[in-house]
């Protein structure tokens with residue numbers, strides 16, 4: 275299997291070749307220079323400094339003819355939302371940022387949730403819906419980081435595409451595809467959107483309510499855009515200071531969206547209150563049951579479940595049965611009949 279490598283310096287190319295050549299046949303290309311490409315290429319690995327506009331322009335040209343490659347892994351030196359968003363906008367299916375050693379790169383190239391062969395679930399169509407979703411999530415994170423306007427319509431359109439996809443193909447394929455190709459907060463937002471949509475479909479929600487739900491899911495963790503990735507993606511337990519920083523994200527998301535005329539009050543409420551619990555023990559406002567809307571109740575269940583089943587580089591994903599048992603054990607915090615209805619989404623769909 276061939277892996278095609280693109281980098282912006284001969285030293286980076288040499289480093290990547292050395293890391294990959296034990297496992298793969300490698301073709302390589304210096305950004306802006308002519309190269310030989312093989313059409314049956316299994317994956318593309320890009321290591322280019324995205325701080326420079328001329329690199330981005332050159333990369334767009336290079337990637338134009340490589341869009342069919344199933345895995346498109348971007349390696350970034352900087353762990354900054356803006357460049358991660360840029361990488362997704364350029365067509366990355368996975369972005370690895372910060373120091374990436376050989377082991378991490380090889381495991382990213384191998385299948386992350388199963389065998390090394392492409393699974394039947396892994397069709398271009400699915401990667402397409404997931405990539406559109408990841409690009410929309412990444413773009414809104416970048417907009418918040420830069421203080422630029424958020425493309426609300428673009429995010430809703432991506433949510434719509436995900437909803438159509440789930441309605442047609444079901445939840446399990448979506449979970450496998452997203453967990454295979456995306457990581458961190460982007461993976462989380464896409465999982466929550468898929469789970470919430472499927473939960474909404476199983477409850478027989480009207481299209482308007484479903485739209486509210488998938489919009490709320492797409493936007494719900496927007497406030498994480500300004501939380502350092504070192505905290506968001508920390509492998510171990512968070513300390514009290516880090517937890518306090520994380521817990522600012524519903525408020526930050528609310529602030530980023532509250533003056534946007536294209537965001538409905540229900541979606542805004544969900545962004546602010548998706549960590550509230552019926553018994554008043556949640557944050558940021560310590561709301562009690564009567565103040566927590568149905569959209570928020572559905573979103574909160576989808577959010578917790580998705581966080582539990584996420585694939586992280588440092589842990590195996592929790593089986594769906596186990597994650598559902600944890601929801602059932604959250605006595606008094608979640609609406610019991612809704613958790614019971616969620617059973618078939620969690621286990622069977």
Ligand SMILES: [Fe+2]
Nearest residue numbers: 494495523548
């Ligand atoms: Fe959250």
Ligand SMILES: [Fe+2]
Nearest residue numbers: 466494495577
């Ligand atoms: Fe979340």
